Amino acid sequence: MNSATTGARRFRRSALLGAVVATALGGGAILAACGSGGQGGGADAGGPARLSVADSYIPLPPAGGMGAGYLTVRNDGGADELVKVTSPAAESVTMHRSTASTMEQVTSLDVPAHGALQLARGGTHLMIMGWQKAPALGDELEFDLTFAKSGTISVKVPVKELTYRPGQS
Ligand SMILES: [Cu+2]
Numbered sequence: 432m433n434s435a436t437t438g439a440r441r442f443r444r445s446a447l448l449g450a451v452v453a454t455a456l457g458g459g460a461i462l463a464a465c466g467s468g469g470q471g472g473g474a475d476a477g478g479p480a481r482l483s484v485a486d487s488y489i490p491l492p493p494a495g496g497m498g499a500g501y502l503t504v505r506n507d508g509g510a511d512e513l514v515k516v517t518s519p520a521a522e523s524v525t526m527h528r529s530t531a532s533t534m535e536q537v538t539s540l541d542v543p544a545h546g547a548l549q550l551a552r553g554g555t556h557l558m559i560m561g562w563q564k565a566p567a568l569g570d571e572l573e574f575d576l577t578f579a580k581s582g583t584i585s586v587k588v589p590v591k592e593l594t595y596r597p598g599q600s
Pocket residue numbers: 527528534556557558
């Protein structure tokens with residue numbers, strides 16, 4: 432009746448369907464593998480946790496690239512768990528555990544009763560990505576550590592030389 436469709440092009444879809452989405456299964460995506468080791472739910476190591484954070488530092492990341500964070504959570508009370516870490520200085524902070532050949536993300540880390548959780552080179556650490564601003568030596572960056580029982584503790588973590596180790600000046 433009319434010519435409204437004049438010039439309308441008909442696309443054939445068959446060619447497009449051939450272009451299968453090659454789903455990149457995130458290179459290096461590492462899933463949480465380790466639960467908190469065998470807590471049978473028995474002795475609760477009594478009483479509230481009494482936490483303090485010491486020896487925290489971030490070795491200067493290369494040109495604002497991925498960084499690592501280390502610290503010690505001391506506990507003079509009952510057991511607790513570190514369940515989340517965030518920072519206004521970075522988009523992403525995750526907890527990692529190093530194994531012999533790789534590292535894996537974990538969703539919680541035990542803070543033993545009357546003991547300490549240590550995040551140290553070669554072992555458990557924080558992995559920090561997406562800096563708001565490239566860290567510089569001497570910066571002190573806020574990190575918010577959330578514990579299952581004790582709530583959130585904010586600490587200022589200094590940026591140190593790459594070779595720094597706690598206990599040396
Ligand atoms: Cu890591």
